[in-house]
Amino acid sequence: MEEFTSPFDVIVVGAGINGLGIARDAAVRGLRVVLLEQDDICSGVSAWSGRLVHGGLRYLEHRDFALVRESLRERELLFRLAPHLVKPLRLIMPLSSHSSRPAWLIRIGMILYDALSFDKKTQGHEVLDRTAILRRFPGISPDGLHGAVVFTDGQVEYAERLCTEVALAASGAGAAIRTKARVEEPLLEGGRVVGVRYRDTLTDEMHEVRAPVVLNVAGPWIDRIFRRGAPEQPRLNGGTKGSHLIVDSFPGAPDDVVYYESKTDGRLVLVIPWMGRYLIGTTDLRFDADPGEARCDADEMDYLLGEVNELIPTANLTPKDVLFTYSGVRPLPYAPGVKEWKIPRSHVLHDHAPDLPGLISVVGGKLTTYRQLAEDAVDDAFKRLGRKSPKCVTANLPLPGAAxxxxxxxxxxxxxxxxxxxxxxxxxxxxxxxxxxxxxxxxxxxxxxxxxxxxxxxxxxxxxxxxxxxxxxxxxxxxxxxxxxxxxxxxxxxxxxxxxxxxxxxxxxxxxxxxxxxxxxxxxxxxxxxxxxxxxxxxxxxxxx
CATH class of the missing domain: 1.10.8 (Helicase, Ruva Protein; domain 3)
Incomplete structure (x- = not known):
């Protein structure tokens, strides 16, 4: 890995979808940008989600209408900018007497969801009565069932490929991308962050790179990045672990994604067709260990299998049916005492001044809204550089494979x-x-x-x-x-x-x-x-x- 011979305007730490989006937007707008990643493109949380591109229907319960609108707008953009990777699909939400959310409330939510996606090109929601849902999804338990709503969101089966294409777009616009480059500590001069030291994990060599703005976009690793050689910083990451199970098709399996409420604890569980199989998820558990060590445990597996067997009685899934599992840690803000499902999903730009001026950590964010997060971060970077920001144009730039x-x-x-x-x-x-x-x-x-x-x-x-x-x-x-x-x-x-x-x-x-x-x-x-x-x-x- 060669040394950098000239300074940059911005250093981006982390090659998940958000870091890559920032690197692309910054390069497109003319900034000299370098991205450093400790492992590989999409080697962290971006790969371990449910792989849905969605508006966040449940965020309506928190009255976070702005986030829902943003998510729905970005969902539609991804349908257009990456149609080979991000595709519309229909989701079923059963209406049941067991649900803590009454049917009238869900219907109102659906009306709001369609209203907030007023610019969509996809089909709106429809309400099915009991007969219609049993015809569409004959495997569903009829116990307490009195109908369902069907609505549209999106899926990115290959999140890794989406990240790769954003990386290609960033590189094509002039960004330097270095993987296997683990940031170890900040470079400090005059009390300011002026760059970082990083280690090439393949050769174990140390290098330096300089820029007046350093964006820490390391997802659930954001608190690790600058522990060495810098004043102690407040905890920012309060991520929760989400685990998924992968199984082959089973008796009663749905053709659509099913999005339903657990009888056990009221959480929302999903059964998702994925790569010719089914992805079952997800859990939402506090996780304070190294995010790279997150693994599905037996209790999570039992919980998810039990939920599917309750929803689809003919499934009869057991641990022997689980082909493999995966787990990731959501990059959520640290919010002690707040229920996991209530922690905000919107992103925040945390300025480390006055302790570490020049360093900004991106807290939160999700795959669907990565482009808007990048736009916000790059707008902020221009302000910090004291330069007028050109207009962001990524909403009109298809990814390379979409041409x-x-x-x-x-x-x-x-x-x-x-x-x-x-x-x-x-x-x-x-x-x-x-x-x-x-x-x-x-x-x-x-x-x-x-x-x-x-x-x-x-x-x-x-x-x-x-x-x-x-x-x-x-x-x-x-x-x-x-x-x-x-x-x-x-x-x-x-x-x-x-x-x-x-x-x-x-x-x-x-x-x-x-x-x-x-x-x-x-x-x-x-x-x-x-x-x-x-x-x-x-x-x-x-x-x-």
Whole structure:
């Protein structure tokens, strides 16, 4: 990793969706910006959500109409700016006598939700009676059921790809992006923060980079970033852990997302079709340990399985049906004494002056509203730099894979001799950048080596990840560029070949390739299914205790 030879206007710490959005907006508006990330693009909380792009229906209960309106507006923008990655889908909310929220209140909420998304191009809500919902969702328990509302929100199946495209857009606008760059402490001169020291985690070398504005956008890690070499700062992060279960289709499984109230504690639980399977979530538990250590525990799994079995009696899901799990820590503000579900979800720019002038921490935020958060942060950065801010234009800039006509792209890819499975995969993950994948192998579609026959994944995707998409390790490629980590078998059948292809590109010897394979297998342990007896805990889907 080379040293930086010139100063920047802004340093962004963290390559989650919010940090990437800030880096892009800042670069587009002409600021010299560098982004530093301790691991990889989308290696933190941005990957561990329910992968929905939503207006925040439940925020209406808190009367946070501004956040709902902002979220709905940004949802619509994402439908337009990244149509290959963010897609509308219908959600069902059952109306039941067991609910603490009366049907009339939910209907009023739906009317408000549609009103606040007055600029939407998607379908509004509809109310179904008992007969209609049982016809649409025959697996639902009829006990206490007297209808449902159906409404539209969005889904980003591949949040990792969304983050990658924002990173590409940021880099294309001039931002410098450095992964495996762990910020260790601030540079202080005259009592001001004038930059940071960071460690290259691959070489263990220390480096410095300077800028008059440092934006700490490390999500649930924001309190760690500047503990060393600086005055003690107030606690900002009060994140809660959310866990999800992944299961195959089961008897009575819905075709739509189901968003319903738990009989146990009134929390809202979701059953979400995802990558040909189902994602069940989520929990909301205080978590004060290292966010990187968040894992689904047995109590959370039992809770979520119990909720689905209550909603869908024919499901009969048990821990043996859980293929894998994942957990993340929401980057919420520290709010001691406040119920987890009541902690505000809006973002705050926290100025560390007078102790650390020049340092601003971004607290909170969510995937749906990352673009607006970035606009707010960059507007603030211009003020701190004493410069007039150009108008933000990211609301009108499609992401790289959204350029061009998808129908024509599909025909052209088929004309290259690619199988339909590969064509649909490339369009879903890369949009019209699918042609960049083909170009890595010289542009000849016929005979392009297939890495994984089940998904149609190509070896050329590895080359693209390394050459254009900032990937530096095998885990970066398989978990966050190609998404094979979440397919059946987790890509383990292809891992040796993938390491060889990447090794040839990066100049790795056999020892380095073996180390990369071990690193990937260790990463997969975070997806493990919890067990009451630790020694019986399977490492990953399909393994044996």
């Amino acid at each position: 061009g006509d998808f129908g024509q792209a599909r025909q052209a890819l088929r004309a290259e001799g690619l199988a339909d499975t590969t064509v649909e995969r490339l369009l879903a993950l890369y949009g019209t950048r699918a042609f960049d994948v083909v170009a890595q192998a010289g542009g000849a579609g016929v005979g392009l080596p297939v890495l994984d026959p089940a998904t149609g994944a190509l070896e050329a995707e590895i080359l693209l990840a390394v050459r254009q998409e900032f990937a530096k390790t095998l885990t970066d490629v398989l978990a966050r560029r190609m998404l094979l980590a979440f397919e059946p078998g987790h890509g383990l059948d292809t891992v040796d070949r993938a390491a060889a292809v990447m090794g040839a590109e990066c100049g790795w010897d056999e020892n380095r390739q073996a180390a990369e394979i071990r690193g990937y297998r260790e990463w997969l342990e975070r997806l493990a299914v919890p067990s009451r007896t630790e020694e019986n805990r399977p490492a990953v889907e399909g393994s044996t205790p």
